[in-house]
Every structure is written in structure tokens, then in C-alpha cells.
Amino acid sequence: MGDDGPSSLLVEGQWPSLGYEATNNRSRPSGGVPANSVRPQWRTRVSRAVSSCPTLGQQKAFVTSVRDGVVAVERATGETVWERNDLTTVSSTPALSGDRLYFGTVDGVVALQRDEGTVVWRRELGVSHAASPTVLDGTVYIGSGQSVYALDSESGTVEWSFTTGGQIGTAPAVDDEAVYVTSADDSIYSVARSDGSENWATAVDDGISCSPVLRAETVVTAGLDGVLYGMSRQNGAIRRTAEVGPVFAGIANRDNQILVSSRTGLHSVQPRAGGYEHDWRFAPGSLGFRSAPAVVGETVYAGHENGSVYAVNLTDGSERWRYDTETAAVRSAPAVAGGGVYVGDDDGFVYALSAV
Secondary structure, eight states: OOOOOOTTOOOTTOBOSTTSSTTOOOEESSOSOOSSOEEEEEEEEOSSOOOSOOEEOSSEEEEEETTTEEEEEETTTOOEEEEEOSSSOBOSOOEEETTEEEEEBSSEEEEEETTTOOEEEEEEOSSSOBOOOEEETTEEEEEETTEEEEEETTTOOEEEEEEOSSOOOSOOEEOSSEEEEEETTTEEEEEETTTOOEEEEEEOSSOBOSOOEEETTEEEEEBTTSEEEEEETTTOOEEEEEEOOOOSSOEEEETTEEEEEETTEEEEEEEETTEEEEEEEEOOSSSOOOSOOEEETTEEEEEOTTSEEEEEETTTOOEEEEEEOSSSOOOSOOEEETTEEEEEOTTSEEEEEEEO
């Protein structure tokens, strides 16, 4: 069996990109760990630090790190299948589509063959630190430097680019008509998917730090100012806000429920009567979360600055289980599929957690 991960079909058992799908919802209906306790199916050291989200094919997990390149390991055992540490410094979570793996480096974008790790193409963009890509319908969308690019997935040819006023360090969200991207100029942009022309730009108070998420008719994001923003996809008008504390990582969305990892805890909010209303907050200690949450089934998964991975009840925010890595902070966003939770820590270990 291969590791096919086409953008048009999310195969059960996979987590093909940072946002899981092009909307960046980081949510799937099943495949989690519905248990009261977990154990490591395996633990393997692949780097000196892992802050990216593991990308899951059917048989392999792909992990990147800033210092040590790209590693493919067997999902069942954690054994290394191949590794590439000869590329320029890798700076993003890979996206898996078909038999190719796409990711950003310090100077551009690389496409590798999934099974062997050989280079299919590389595109130098002449700027630093390309972010995590989103792949949809034969196009790779990626932020690099102050611009967002659309690249042909087969050849790496640049189809169009759009320049913002600041560094782009997040994964774009994509729908049928537009590409949405956040920038260090404290703005979120919508550009036409067809040619990269600007639809609208909306500025916020301070430091958008997470990928945009698409839900219903809104685009949702948050940042260092501690505010969750819900904006109209059509014109960028801010429709709703909520105080959630400084956000360093990301957001997940399930139906009408938005999950936010922040310095003050893991928050659940819902849109109500022109605003956002808090459902619950899970705050195990003062250090907070810098790991983007994942929602699978009725459980929310996230890593914590105290070195633990938590599973939290989606309905009421109660703790289902906790796994202590006994090492460093867990800033890697978890990937959850096939009854396992895959996550990295700041000491360079990757874990596959399963039910006891």
C-alpha cells in the first residue's frame, strides 16, 4: 500500500498537511484515541528540536526540523526509511499530495518523491524562510519572505505571486475563489486564486501569528494581541472578536466550535449574536500552549509548554488523558489519525501515542 495523499481525497488514516485540509481547520470526524490513558507505541529521536507538525501518509510519517532536514519514518515502528539533511535549512511542515512531499526551506520550495526522498524539483525564491505549504488541485500555495506564491505542483513553475508588507510565516488557507494569508505587517489578505490579485486586506492591532482558518462565511485568525478575529470572507470586515490571550501557534475548528491554543490556555469559543462566546478554558499551569490544537472525534489534542501532550473533551474541556514526555516543551502541532497521536518535542523526539 502506498502513501497517496491527493488533495481531492483525504484517505482515512492520513494527516497530509499542517492544516489537515486547505481550509486549515485541523479537524477530522474520527481516528483519534478515545481512551483514558495512552502509552508510546514508539519514540524516536530525529533531530535536535521538532516544532513542525508530523505529516502522515498511510505507512510513513514525515518530520522536518530547522537544523536536520527531512526524515521519513515507519508509522508502525518509528524506524527511519530515508532522510535528507543535505538540503538548505527546512522551515516548514511538509504537505503530502499524491506521491510527492512539498515543503519550504530558507531560500525556496522543494518537492521530494514520497517513497525514496529524491528531489523532483526545487524552486529558489531568493528570500528567506518559506512557510508551510497548502496544496490544492495541482497548485502549491506558500508564503516566502513577504510574498505568497502559487506554484505548479508538477514542475514548480511560479504561476503568480503577491507581496504583502511583512514576513509570512503561516500556511495559507484556500477556498474555491481565494487564498488567505496572514502577514507580519499585522494584516490578513485575501487574493484571487486565479491570478493573485488583491481582493481585500484587513489590519489588526498587533502581530497575527497563526494560520487563517476558514469556517462558514468567515476567515478566523488570532495573534499576539490576544484577540480572536472573525472576518467576512467576502470583504474582510471584522464581524466578531474575543479575548483569548496571546496566540503563538494556531486554531482548529469543528462545525460551530473554534479551539484556540494560547498563553492563557486552550479555549473553546462559539459565534453567538454578533460576537464570540466562551464555552470553556483548559489551563493546566501558567506556561500555556504553543502547539496548534487538533480536533478528532470528540477530543481536542495539543502540546503544552510543560512538556506534556493533552487530550481534552471537546464538549466541556475536561481532561481525558495526559502524556508527559519528561523532556522539553511540546510546541509541535499534533497529527492524529488511525488511532494514534503523532507529535514532536523540543528535544528532537517524535512520539506515536496509542491507547493502553
